[in-house]
Each structure stands twice: as structure tokens, then as C-alpha cells.
Amino acid sequence: MAEITFNDIIKPENLTYKKSKLMTDNVMHYCPGCGHGTAHQVLAEVLEEENLQERTVGITPVGCSVLMYNYIDVDFQEAAHGRAPALATAVKRLMPDKFVFTYQGDGDLAAIGTAETIHTCNRGENILILFINNGIYGMTGGQMAPTTLEGMKSSTSPYGRDISMMGSPIKMADIVAMLPGTCYVTRQSVNTAGGVRKLKKAIKKAVQYQNEKRGTCFIEVVSNCPSGWKMTPVESNKWMEENMFLFYPLGDIKVPAEK
Amino acid sequence: MAKIKGAVVIDQERCKGCEVCVVTCPPQTLALAADVNSKGYHFSYAANPETCIGCSNCAVVCPDGVITVYKVKIG
Numbered sequence: 001m002a003e004i005t006f007n008d009i010i011k012p013e014n015l016t017y018k019k020s021k022l023m024t025d026n027v028m029h030y031c032p033g034c035g036h037g038t039a040h041q042v043l044a045e046v047l048e049e050e051n052l053q054e055r056t057v058g059i060t061p062v063g064c065s066v067l068m069y070n071y072i073d074v075d076f077q078e079a080a081h082g083r084a085p086a087l088a089t090a091v092k093r094l095m096p097d098k099f100v101f102t103y104q105g106d107g108d109l110a111a112i113g114t115a116e117t118i119h120t121c122n123r124g125e126n127i128l129i130l131f132i133n134n135g136i137y138g139m140t141g142g143q144m145a146p147t148t149l150e151g152m153k154s155s156t157s158p159y160g161r162d163i164s165m166m167g168s169p170i171k172m173a174d175i176v177a178m179l180p181g182t183c184y185v186t187r188q189s190v191n192t193a194g195g196v197r198k199l200k201k202a203i204k205k206a207v208q209y210q211n212e213k214r215g216t217c218f219i220e221v222v223s224n225c226p227s228g229w230k231m232t233p234v235e236s237n238k239w240m241e242e243n244m245f246l247f248y249p250l251g252d253i254k255v256p257a258e259k
Numbered sequence: 260m261a262k263i264k265g266a267v268v269i270d271q272e273r274c275k276g277c278e279v280c281v282v283t284c285p286p287q288t289l290a291l292a293a294d295v296n297s298k299g300y301h302f303s304y305a306a307n308p309e310t311c312i313g314c315s316n317c318a319v320v321c322p323d324g325v326i327t328v329y330k331v332k333i334g
Contacts, residue, residue: 017319191320193320226277
């Protein structure tokens with residue numbers, strides 16, 4: 001048999017993986033290796049596969065992902081800093097047939113928006129909260145976030161986070177899992193192909209639970225911030241596996257009973 | 260025995276050279292080029308294209324979605 005050439009393989013019928021159609025052609029402003037890009041791709045893939053493009057409303061946060069509406073081709077509404085769950089509540093109550101999600105970083109969700117997050121989860125609004133936790137304020141220049149690990153250096157904790165002065169890092173997923181309104185709480189990552197595929201399954205479950213009106217779904221994505229952590233993307237992924245995953249273990253925290 | 264051959268097409272102008280695909284690739288098909296694209300990034304390319312198995316791991320972890328994967332069964 002003749003040797004198969006590159007051009008024989010590159011044919012539409014052999015296509016295995018391609019960027020989602022919902023991703024626009026704009027070049028993302030994220031730093032090289034940032035987990036935000038991967039999380040966007042996964043979200044767009046799920047929205048495409050579940051055929052949700054026409055009935056999705058996303059709420060963008062303030063932070064690195066503030067310009068997310070430029071990259072995914074669905075309807076978006078920009079919220080004031082930290083207020084994405086409050087806005088999502090309004091959208092979902094006014095238009096219950098829409099699929100509503102918020103996409104928030106740790107500064108938005110765990111610092112300025114803690115009250116909105118906790119009360120939205122407590123009320124059990126039928127929305128999906130996607131929480132990207134990279135343990136630092138990426139957009140403003142690497143300051144300490146509530147989720148920064150003990151001893152981790154940032155521009156406002158140059159000697160490492162000191163628990164006696166700055167308190168302990170906050171595990172938002174564990175906190176909201178205790179509230180009766182949440183139906184599905186999980187913690188995932190995007191550093192490996194397996195992690196990305198698990199995240200995709202988690203988002204699909206959240207879509208299903210929202211369709212069934214089961215309550216708030218909360219997905220925490222432990223992510224990296226190569227620029228803020230002052231590492232290369234590969235080093236930052238390794239550091240994340242060795243340090244972040246110890247404090248933020250991956251896996252489901254709360255799973256609803258099957259109907 | 261049926262063998263699987265894969266191929267990757269990388270949009271090198273959009274690649275930011277983060278190297279995440281290179282470390283994820285099980286048969287070490289990918290590598291960063293010595294050349295740079297117009298933004299100055301060492302883009303990713305298939306250094307050993309004959310080893311590609313079309314597993315899509317590189318494309319799945321790519322933050323910028325620059326990789327398209329094709330796969331064909333032969334034999």
C-alpha cells in the first residue's frame with residue numbers, strides 16, 4: 001500500500017477536532033497559556049453541541065475576562081464589578097426560557113461580589129456560575145486575591161501571604177456547597193486534556209440541571225496566571241498541580257440525586 | 260492491524276507559543292519553531308508529523324484554538 005501523505009489526511013471527512021463555530025475570529029487578548037482561553041473554548045463547544053446559541057445570555061464580569069463578549073458569539077450583558085449573579089438573577093427571572101450563565105474570576109466572585117454570589121446561591125436561582133480561580137488579580141497587575149494561597153507571593157504580598165495578617169484563602173465552592181439552593185457544585189481544571197474533557201462534561205450537566213430547574217450550578221475552574229505568577233505557561237501549570245490542587249482538590253463537591 | 264494516522268493544522272499566525280500543546284502531546288509530535296510569527300512568538304509546529312495519532316489533546320488544551328486535527332484509519 002502506498003504511503004499515506006499529509007494531504008490525504010487533511011480532508012473534511014477526517015476532521016476530528018476543530019475550534020467551535022461559536023468562537024469568533026478575534027484574537028484573544030489573554031496572555032500566552034492563560035486558562036481563560038481554554039475555558040472559553042470548552043464553554044463555546046458545549047453551547048454549540050447543546051444547540052443553545054439562540055437562547056443563551058451570558059453575564060461577563062470585571063477582570064481579565066471582561067471582553068469575553070468579543071470571543072463567543074452569543075448574547076452577553078456586562079455587569080458592574082461583582083454583580084454578575086444579581087444581573088443573572090434578573091435575566092433568568094424575566095426570561096426563564098433562556099440559558100443564563102455568569103463567568104467570573106476570583107476578584108469578581110470571591111472579593112467584591114461575595115454577597116451577590118452567596119445570596120444568589122442561597123436563593124437557588126436557576127443559573128450557572130463559572131468561577132475561574134487563579135489565585136491572583138490578573139488584570140490589575142498580580143495583587144493578592146482572597147484565593148491566594150498561604151505563602152504565595154503577589155505584588156501586594158511580596159513576602160508571601162501571611163495568614164496571621166491577611167487571613168486564610170477562601171474556598172468558595174465549599175462555602176456555596178453548604179447552601180441549600182445549590183444543586184451542583186464541582187471543581188475542575190483546564191491544565192490537561194483530561195481536565196478539559198471533564199470540565200466539558202460538568203458544563204453539560206449544568207445545562208441539563210438548569211433545564212430541569214434544579215437550582216444554582218457552581219463550577220469552579222482552578223486555572224493558572226503565568227503573567228501574575230511570573231512563570232512560563234508550562235511552569236505555571238506544574239506549579240498549579242503541585243500547590244493549588246492541594247488546597248483546592250478537584251472533583252465534585254455536591255451532586256444532586258438522580259431523578 | 261488497523262493503524263491510525265493523524266495530522267494537525269496549526270494557524271501559526273494566531274499561535275502565542277505557550278508550549279502547552281507541546282507538553283500535552285503523547286507521541287511528542289509538536290515542538291516550538293525557532294522562527295517567530297509576526298507577533299514575535301515562537302509558534303508551534305509538527306516537528307515529527309509521521310508520529311501524530313490524531314488524539315486531539317493538543318487542540319483541546321490550546322487556549323487560542325489554533326489547532327485543527329484530522330485522523331484517518333489505514334490498513
